[in-house]
Amino acid sequence: xxxxxxxxxxxxxxxxxxxxxxxxxxxxxxxxxxxxxxxxxxxxxxxxxxxxxxxxxxxxxxxxxxxxxxxxxxxxxxxxxxxxxxxxxxxxxxxxxxxxxxxxxxxxxxxx
Numbered sequence: 001x002x003x004x005x006x007x008x009x010x011x012x013x014x015x016x017x018x019x020x021x022x023x024x025x026x027x028x029x030x031x032x033x034x035x036x037x038x039x040x041x042x043x044x045x046x047x048x049x050x051x052x053x054x055x056x057x058x059x060x061x062x063x064x065x066x067x068x069x070x071x072x073x074x075x076x077x078x079x080x081x082x083x084x085x086x087x088x089x090x091x092x093x094x095x096x097x098x099x100x101x102x103x104x105x106x107x108x109x110x111x112x
Contacts, residue, residue, distance in 0.1 A: 010035050063089045 001009075010032060018026045018034065026034035037046065063075055067090050072083045081089075 060089045064093060067093060 013031055013035060015023060015026055015031055018031070022034070025037075029037065040046075059079055063079060063086060066075060067086075072086045072090075075081070076083045076086050079086075
């Protein structure tokens with residue numbers, strides 16, 4: 001089929017043309033986006049990871065940003081982790097009140 005015919009058929013496709021098993025996805029993404037996914041997959045099944053696993057990097061960034069050196073337990077409760085997991089996430093961050101080696105002398109940059 002020519003690309004023009006395919007575009008015309010896509011425009012004429014509605015949700016009832018999609019097998020019931022896949023309609024939830026088509027409703028969530030929109031029919032045209034669902035058809036784009038079908039074209040991308042070419043009949044292969046697509047694996048979608050759990051939402052939680054996709055959110056891990058963003059969660060870890062927030063934990064690092066919110067960490068104040070003393071709030072391991074609060075962060076663990078907020079994010080549903082153990083304090084050991086929080087320690088693992090913040091590993092490598094400078095201790096609270098402790099400057100890192102690259103900042104040494106920067107705060108004392110005074111013209112004499």
